Amino acid sequence: MIVVITGASSGIGKALAEQLAPRGAELVLAARRLDKLEELNHKLGGQHLCIPCDVSSTEECKSLIEKSVEHFGRIDTLVCNAGYGMVRTVGETSPEEFRRIFATNVFGTTDCAHFALPIMAKQELRDGWRGQVMIVSSAAGRRGLPYFGAYSSTKAAQLSIAEALRVECRPLGIAVTSVHPVGTETDFFDVAQQQGGKTMPAKHKAEIRQSARRVAREMIRGIASPRAEVWPLRAARWALSLATLIPGPVDRVMEKFRKELDEQNRKS
Numbered sequence: 001m002i003v004v005i006t007g008a009s010s011g012i013g014k015a016l017a018e019q020l021a022p023r024g025a026e027l028v029l030a031a032r033r034l035d036k037l038e039e040l041n042h043k044l045g046g047q048h049l050c051i052p053c054d055v056s057s058t059e060e061c062k063s064l065i066e067k068s069v070e071h072f073g074r075i076d077t078l079v080c081n082a083g084y085g086m087v088r089t090v091g092e093t094s095p096e097e098f099r100r101i102f103a104t105n106v107f108g109t110t111d112c113a114h115f116a117l118p119i120m121a122k123q124e125l126r127d128g129w130r131g132q133v134m135i136v137s138s139a140a141g142r143r144g145l146p147y148f149g150a151y152s153s154t155k156a157a158q159l160s161i162a163e164a165l166r167v168e169c170r171p172l173g174i175a176v177t178s179v180h181p182v183g184t185e186t187d188f189f190d191v192a193q194q195q196g197g198k199t200m201p202a203k204h205k206a207e208i209r210q211s212a213r214r215v216a217r218e219m220i221r222g223i224a225s226p227r228a229e230v231w232p233l234r235a236a237r238w239a240l241s242l243a244t245l246i247p248g249p250v251d252r253v254m255e256k257f258r259k260e261l262d263e264q265n266r267k268s
């Protein structure tokens with residue numbers, strides 16, 4: 001299989017590459033930090049293709065897809081994983097910051113899919129599908145989090161896009177899968193604090209954080225056997241679906257989280 005992974009230089013994308021490579025997948029590793037991609041490629045045997053790419057640029061997304069097809073002849077799965085968070089209230093997020101996070105998390109997804117879909121539609125069927133677009137959204141795509149409003153909104157947009165695209169692509173033989181991890185142990189929270197200029201309290205006992213390896217393992221199940229959604233923590237799927245029915249009580253739970261962040265940032 002040929003798998004293109006955006007955001008392969010770290011975290012979930014890197015863990016996915018590390019687990020797909022030993023299974024014989026040929027990979028296109030994309031991110032802005034080429035040195036990190038080359039280091040990963042070297043660790044995986046050196047036969048994969050590294051492409052420096054900033055997904056917030058339409059031209060770079062186009063070139064990523066073109067170079068991938070030029071090199072490998074087809075794309076079986078496009079994993080739109082590149083993204084970042086920002087710890088900041090909605091009111092404090094500037095118009096530029098909003099546009100910038102949408103440019104990476106949402107338009108980076110739609111641009112890569114836009115250029116890959118016509119190519120996938122012409123590919124021969126393989127295991128019943130011509131191709132697959134896998135979109136790494138988040139559990140936060142189902143319920144917005146205080147201090148993560150801009151980020152949550154990009155993840156909700158990715159979920160909506162995946163839902164519509166999945167039905168549109170079915171007759172083309174292209175599978176579309178969205179992925180919804182809960183908090184995962186990667187550089188994500190460090191980057192989110194840097195981007196937002198705010199700090200978060202240290203992880204408390206009640207909080208569940210998964211390993212990137214676990215998330216990647218579940219994503220591979222969704223690649224081997226395409227499905228609508230991948231929820232690496234299954235309980236989160238049911239809890240968050242229920243949460244959409246009772247927004248008032250859930251607001252009160254979320255208020256505790258907001259107060260902790262208010263308190264933390266007053267101190268710092």
Ligand SMILES: NC(=O)c1ccc[n+]([C@@H]2O[C@H](COP(=O)([O-])OP(=O)(O)OC[C@H]3O[C@@H](n4cnc5c(N)ncnc54)[C@H](OP(=O)(O)O)[C@@H]3O)[C@@H](O)[C@H]2O)c1
Binds near residue numbers: 033104185
């Ligand atoms: N960690 C979590 O708790 C969590 C939970 C739910 C969903 N997610 C989602 O999982 C995805 C991966 O995040 P992660 O947790 O693995 O965080 P991470 O370790 O910080 O990795 C983020 C990846 O995205 C890449 N990236 C960021 N901006 C980019 C851009 N403009 N162009 C190209 N690549 C870019 C980074 O590479 P470069 O810096 O080299 O470009 C890096 O490889 C994100 O979409 C995130 O929203 C994470």
